[in-house]
Amino acid sequence: MAATTRHRRATWVAYLPYLLPGLIAFGVVIGYPLATNVYYSLFRWKGGLAKMNWYGLGNYTDLLADDAFWVSFRNSLAMVVAMVVVPTLIGLVLAAVLFDYLGRRFGTRVAAVLRATYYLPQILPVAVAGVVWNWILNAQTGAINVILSSLGVVNPPDWLGNPALAMPSVMLVLIWVQIGYPVVIFMAALQRVDPELYEAAELDGADWINRFRAITLPQIKPETFVVTLTCTVAALKVFAPVYVLTRGGPEGSTLVPSYYSFLNFFDKSKVGYGAAVSTVLTVVIIVVAVVILSFQARSERRDREGR
């Protein structure tokens, strides 16, 4: 019926006013600033009322020759290990153990309490976590080194002050912060799995490892992609823990792109350069997200065809 089609087209147009506030808000707060930031990256500019000097792509070619820039992105890889790889792997095992083993042998209460404990670091402000860990890891007055000294260790390590140890220490903190997230998501995912599947497999003599491989892993694949995507983006964006724990030091050993751009903006007054760093970071994040999403799409397609 032609009347219905016309009616339908008219309908979506009538909803446009409801889109307007959102479009304006996103244009003003995200779109315009993002474009302006790219524009800034083409200038040498000290910020504020200082004169803007056209520099073309100069800031970007400077980046390529800037060691600190490359170090910051190499450190991003360490952040991905600490915030994606390790938490996802440990989270998978913990969720499966809590759900399929402890939950069924000791009751869901035990599993729920353990899950809440693992999730606890996720709810506290990252800055608070950083401040507490900063004290725990402090070379002179920190909890770890005071304990080590009382055990007779003469020269306890300077966890955050030694360039070789700072990154592993920051990674440890991030793993601690991050682990609860995959555990909670994966346990929720496992609730969708038919319990009879596990019981049947158990009756067939499949041990825990086999059940984990044959049932748990394939069932929670969608959530694994969600966790990988959200955590990778978060790892590339990480700022507050680095700011609170090490300020990128010592000797740039924990410098990350977001902190490097912040440093250029507000500390070195190299606004154009900071804008270039953040623009590159934005592009990297979008590319990585698209790659992960297309992996997900391909895996979903393969699963459908396999069945």
Added chain:
Amino acid sequence: MAALKTVRAPKDVVGARHRRGVGRWVVLVLAGVFALAMLSPFVLMLLNAFKSPQDYSQNGPLSLPTEFYTKGLINFWNRTEFPLKLWNSIVISSVVAVLGSLLSLVTAYAIGIGRVKGRTALVAVFLVANMLPQEAIIYPLFTMANAVGLSNSPWSVIIIFTVIQSAFGIYLLSSVLSTFPTELLEAASLDGAGRFRILVSVVFPSMRPTLGVLMVFFFIWTWNEFFIPLVMLTTNATQTVPIALSSLQGDRLMDAPTTNAGALVSLLPALIFFLIFQRTLTRGVTAGAVK
């Protein structure tokens, strides 16, 4: 686990059951030890928040405090003007929670129920907005806030976070609303209700639980935010709790009890909020993960 396989012969059934009994306790203890390791920073914080510096240097971080030492807490409370920071954080987070979920609902109404053209691309744009590093928008935002007289104003932070948080809300609510029962909408429009009436008296009431989850999320996320408040809120009078805590760092007067008591009172509001809404939250985390 490997040991279990070797005792699966029928004669050893009793033995197998026995070993299985031991095995599950081993796993429980391992999971418990891991939980303790996760808790240990919180325990250290509690043990040392009310311990005098002398007690700390004498007995170390693992002992129970010999007296209830409150100077650390008082020191932190006064130096940061904590009630003021608490008020700032509460105002900013609550207003963002309310405005953010409203903006999410109205926008998602056009996308999920209005099915406007190009909605898939729109949702993708909102998602990208959510993934952007805040460094890529902060300097222009800072300049814009100065230009309109919102420099160092909580309203600048409120406006920015309302938009950033609602990116997620629009994504979630659009997919929820696209499955909204059409019979309800048709019945309402037969009764003569316009689009605005339908939004207010049909869609909104049935979305209340999801909106509740969103508000809890937005509140906690905004409470925990660090980078944008750090840049935009430049004076003592406007700062939020996490900024106040971190600004005391490197200060010579920040001894162990002051640091720990400060961290403790700074995480308390988020913890209380979490405990009250724990059920809502777990449901929400799941909702976000599945789609």
